[in-house]
Amino acid sequence: MDRWWFNVFVARAVTTRISDAPRSKAMIGAAALVIVILTIYVLSSGGYVSDVLALLRQRAGFQIPESVFAVSASDALYWTLLAGLANTVRVALAAAVLATLIGLVLATLRLSAFPGFRLLAGLVIEPLRNTPVVLQLFLWYGLLINNLPAARNAVEILPSVFLSNRGVAIPTITMNGLSFPELTGFNFTGGMTLSPELAALLFGLTLFHASYLAEIFRAGIMSVPSGQIDAAQALGMRFYRRMRLVVLPQALNFIIPPSTNQFLALVKNSSLAVAIGFPDLVAVVSTLMNRSGDAVLGTVIVVAAFLGLNLLLSGALALYHRSQMLRGKASLSVSLPVSVQMEWQDWIKTPWRKAGTIALGVVGGFLVWHLLNWSVFQAVWTGSPEECRAADGACWAMIAEKYRLILLGSYPFGLGWRPVLATAVLALSLIFAARFVRRKPLLALPSISVAIAVWYWLMGGGLSLPTVNIVLWGGLPLTIALSVLSIFLALPIGLALALARMSPRRIFSVPAYAVIDVFRAVPQIFLLFGVAILLPHILPAAWTPDKFWRALFALIMITSAYLAEVFRAGLLAVPPGQAEAARTLGMNRVMIFGLIVLPQAVRISWPAIVNTFVGAIKDTSLVFIVGLMDVLAATKAAVVDPSWRLYSLEGYCFTALIYFAICYSLARYARRFERLR
Incomplete structure (x- = not known):
């Protein structure tokens, strides 16, 4: 027992969730x-x-429709688990290779001497970085299922690469050579056809992590001194040889560690396959847990599998990084201004530069015109689904019909003013805190505390307001509240974990070390699912919190683990002479830490703290897995309506704009704060 x-x-x-410096x-x-x-x-x-x-x-009793090797419902459960693990590895490896290639292209475009190329790369990178990856997966999946033609009318985007609502048909290598897909009847034969689920997962993971890798590659390229590039150019090296033999080898010292973090995050994000129905390891284990009821076994399987994958990946990249250092190819260098680094692309002569700018302007204008034509000029803003089907543009009428469900969830109809007012109070307190946190930090926390209390009262009722059950909370107010609460409560926990990890006493450092590293090694979606299942098993029924508090607990611990490493880096960056000077003035340890060390550490690490806040906001999009109707889950409920199901693209675009407005504003605030520092 x-x-x-x-x-x-x-x-x-x-x-x-795994260490930022594993x-x-x-x-x-x-x-x-x-x-x-x-x-x-x-x-x-x-x-x-x-x-x-x-x-x-x-006997497993369920079948995996798409796997590396054959699996049937009559096979043993361990064989089905291995098939799920193989799917996870396959998706992670393919997405890592594609994200690396696309990230390098985007980094080159963003460093280009062409203003148009830089603008194009920015327009691609910023929306991808500031919207949740699970939302992007839903958008790609809806696009493949609802907006692409049938297989007999497939779109050939590249030679022998076809897009249709059956997925993506691509050439493949067989024992007899290359096999190309061919349309036979109503489907493709030959080659390889990726299902819509697998294609959406690959597209989403590849583009999301390519946007982060592009910034890492750009920073690494900019870290190479311009004198190295000038010397290579003086030797007559062309652009490709300069990049391959001079720039990239020296940039590896900066590129490899943060790229490792992105690859580890990609492995974890592959678990989001369960959200769109692709049978990866997490999906198979979730089915196992639901059937057997053994939550501990399922948790240990997932934790051990992802720890093993992360250990192998981080170890391989660490060995490669060490080999590069020993060969002298990855030398440290000081980053130079962007204007200086632009000189390495003088391989483009002025006439070609002008011609390229004009050509890009024509192509960009063509794409912008079609986008505006679809989204504005020929769009249907109000009306019925029949009117949308008769039009050639976007169907924003679906948003006009479902906006209340998307924004407020299932909150009682006659009380809609309460979540609107509660969200406004919370947003105003955040704006006030952001404005004064730099000059008067002591005013920020009380204002947010009061705003949270007012928000909870308005949403839940009491004190002359009708009571509304917590299961009816949803939409944008729930998303913002989960974000604020997880961040607000994770700050002291993250600081405590950082101090415990830095402690010379093993009784504090070892548990903190284990909690931080293990929490960051496991996929976020499984943490939410695991907490939702484990807590009812280990706590008495009277003590078991509802799903809102269970999801909040998981989000708090995820954010705390990341903040702990940010705080630790900031504390280590404070010069030790500051504390020694304060000690000579007679200050005790509490005063030194509270008045000298902590304020400087927060000031140093504030941009990284805000970036963690952005990640926490995007993590709230995963709470649909435990049944909470946040703004993403409410959007899914809106597009499930058979009358509007064909217009899921518009619904997810609307939700993406909401996340982008919040996350991009926070990112810009972090950059502004860094400049003011």
């Missing part, structure tokens, strides 16, 4: 922690090993 005290320990230890020792320690937990659990539970082995040998 399971011991309740051990279940509590397991839930706190293994339900946990190290092999950290990963090995986290993996060892999981193994120890599993061993203790097995020893403390009588016939648990035999029960688990019997369960894994049982």
Whole structure:
């Protein structure tokens, strides 16, 4: 029989996002922690090993429609789990390669001497970075399913590459050579056809992480001194050889560590396949947990699998980075102004530069005209689905019909003014805090605390207001509240974890080390799902919180783990002489930390803190997995309506604009604060 005290320990230890600077020792320690937990659990539970082995040998009872090797419903469960893991690895590897190539192209465009190229790269990167990846997956999936033609009218975007509502048909390598897809009847034969789910997952992960990798590559290229490029040019090297032999090898020192973080994040984000129905490891384990009821086994499987993948990936990249350092190819250098770095692209002569700018302007104008024609001039703003089907433009009438559901969820109709007022109060408090946090930080926290209390009163009722059950909260107010609450409550927890990790006493540093690294190694979507399932099993029914508080707990711990590393970096960046000078003035440790060290650490790391806030806001888009109707889940409910199902693209674009407005504003604020510093 399971011991309740051990279940509590397991839930706190293994339900946990990977380090921004992952190290092999950290990963090995986290993996060892999981193994120890599993061993203790097995020893403390009588016939648990035999029960688990019997369960894994049982007939799976469900089929994976798309996998690397053949899997049927009659196969053993362990074979189905291996097929899910193979799907996760396949998606992660393919997306990593494609994201690297596209990111390098975007970085080159953003460093180009062509203003048009720089503008084009910015228009691609910024929307991708400031909207949740799961929203992008839904958008791509809706586009493939609802907006592309049938297979017999497939669009050939490249030679032998066809797009249709059946997915993407591409050439493939077989034992007899290349096999090309050909339309036979109503479907393709030959080549390889990626299902809409797999295609949407690859598109979404590739473009989302390519936007981050582009900025990393751009910063790495800019870190190469211009003298190196001038010397290579003086030797007669052309642009390609300069990039391959001079620029990129020296930029690797800067590029590899943050790129490793992005690849690790990509591996975790591959678990979002469950949101669009692709059978990866998390999807298979979720089915296992629902059927067997063994939440601990499912959690340990996912944690061990992703820790292993992250350990292998980070170890391989660390070895490659070390080999580059030993060969002297990755030398440290000081970043130079952008205007100086632009000189490395003087390979484009002025006439070609003008011609390219004109050509890009023509192509860009053509695309902008078609976008405006679709979204504005020929769009249907009000009316019925029949009017939308008769038009050639966007159907914004769906937004006009469903805007209340998208923005307010299922909140009672006659009380809609309350969530609107609550959100306005919370937004005004955030604007006030952002304005005065730099000069008067003590005013920021009380204002947000009061605003949260007012928000909770307006949303829930009481004190002369009718009570509204928490299960009816939803839409944009829920998204903003989850973001603010998770950030607000994660700040002290993240600071405490950072201090514990820096402590010389192992009784504090080891648990903090384990919590931070394990929490950041597991996919966010599984953390939310795991908390929703584990807490009812380990707590008495009277103590089990509802799904709102369970989701909030998971978001707080995810954000705290990231903030802990940000705070730790800021604290380490404060010169030790500051504390020594304060000690000579007679200050005690509390005064030194509160008045000298912490304010400087926050000031140094504020841009990174705000970037973590942006990530926390995007993470709230995953709460639909536990049944909360945030703005994304409300949009999904709106586009499920059979009358408006064909216009999911417009619904997801509207939601993406909401996220972009919030996240991009925060990102701009972080940059402005950094300039003022």
